[in-house]
Amino acid sequence: MIDNARILAITGGVGGAKLSLGLAQLLSAEQLAFLVNTGDDFNHLGLHISPDIDTLVYTLSGKANLETGWGRRNEGWEFMAALRELGGEDWFSLGDKDLAMHIERTRLLAEGNSLTDVTTRLATASGISHPIFPMCDDSLRTRVRTADATLDFQTYFVRERCAPVVTGFDFDGAANTKMNPKLVAWLREAPPTGIILCPSNPFVSIDPILQVNGMRDFLAGSDAPVIAVSPVVGGDAIKGPTVKMMQELGIPNTAQSVASHYADFLDGFVLDLEDKQHAESIQKKDIATVVTQTVMRTLDDRVALARDCLKCVQQLSSR
């Protein structure tokens, strides 16, 4: 199976990065590329911060802090303490080691390099050989509509700790985006055998990627099967505000809702054993299902789920 695979994994932060790590254990740099959400990139203290790219880079290079789900392991906080002393904005925590990534990225972008080229350079320096493509080189910023105000994503997510009630989302700049040219080249180089939407938040991790001009059409028209892994398990999300958002938006907080969200292009759906009762109704939408353990506690769990995803893709290809 693994010999003939060429997989594009589409991912946001924590949950998606876990499955990404599993896939990277099974597939070579020629067989696997990542397309990553940059809708929650933002400029903070003059630095260009790409939270989901960083989470993926730190996860793949073994530097991620698995307890917090963001930032690096064994991180230092001297900078933050000094910044606080100076009266600087301290609602977004930047670790001493992590800062190197933001400062170097900002410097390279200011030199005129594309985010894609900068990401390649920083990922390569971090020892990662799999291609990592930002969803686009343009500025597309996710904004969260709430009862009171429309908030920048990080303001909603970090500063307000996801407390405001969500009424919708804006994707500023989406109209001016185009698919990542390096991704397009990668797709042309050899057609993918499968596309996997990792278990990330559908609204703020995957949707921004789908908002990039051409992406939704690309997925709908793909010869390779497109599958998704549910980030919702037993009505709960492993991490983050997915379920809270569903409830506030009046969407049932089920794996089925996630499958429906992607129904226009989805060929297969991987859901947890706990949600097996939803499999049948998903299949009725002409989406194949795989019921398996999707909760990833250990590296073995990550690899096992990656294997299940690859098996699903292969079975759909041979239909």
Added chain:
Amino acid sequence: MIDNARILAITGGVGGAKLSLGLAQLLSAEQLAFLVNTGDDFNHLGLHISPDIDTLVYTLSGKANLETGWGRRNEGWEFMAALRELGGEDWFSLGDKDLAMHIERTRLLAEGNSLTDVTTRLATASGISHPIFPMCDDSLRTRVRTADATLDFQTYFVRERCAPVVTGFDFDGAANTKMNPKLVAWLREAPPTGIILCPSNPFVSIDPILQVNGMRDFLAGSDAPVIAVSPVVGGDAIKGPTVKMMQELGIPNTAQSVASHYADFLDGFVLDLEDKQHAESIQKKDIATVVTQTVMRTLDDRVALARDCLKCVQQLSSR
């Protein structure tokens, strides 16, 4: 004596900051202001770094690393290690705590604040009440001419460790400078009773300040006595390349040479006991001399030298 003083201290980095600390122990925030060299400010990794302002702020707030003469005490180096891993430029060391200063300064400048206002904010946040004026709000950059090339100051000073033979100096942008408006306001608010050039490198710490349009005329025309403290003691400099530069420029490496360097506006000169044989020839240039211990090892030394300077200023005023 101290009751009626209103002193402007003109200073560069390490040596100047030591005497500045001594002065700050004796004079209130209404009695003492600092004018600081920014000719060796530079942009590094996208950050605006003001080495002499930082040295003064760290010294006055008790945070300075007295062993290295730059940066903060108890500094962490996690950022530098991570930057090195990413292949970033690591010839200029930025400590984890120190970074907060550069990032916050850069952010505030990008918001359109003047360097003076940013400095006031950061110094105040650091617990400093004495006014600290950058020499100007304009960009004046010291460049070092050497046999092979003209180098940015920090390239010469840090990257090349002062090794290249110096043939002269350029002060890029000097023509477009004007005296710091906040300094001008401070001078108008109440006339100074004395101006003290701290024991800093004449060529790369004090001369850039003198290159600011209006500064040399201001000093030459000042009603208040202008005195300088020799950074050269017994033919040696306590710290930095002052003597090496003198030798390369063909200037005798003596306290007398320093006094001559400022002869057009100098009223008094403070030199070390070790150099007392030079006092007479300096006096012949109509410059009063004070021979005292100028080497500052302890806080008491700093305060004692500050007291000697204030006494000298007072005696010159009453002539």
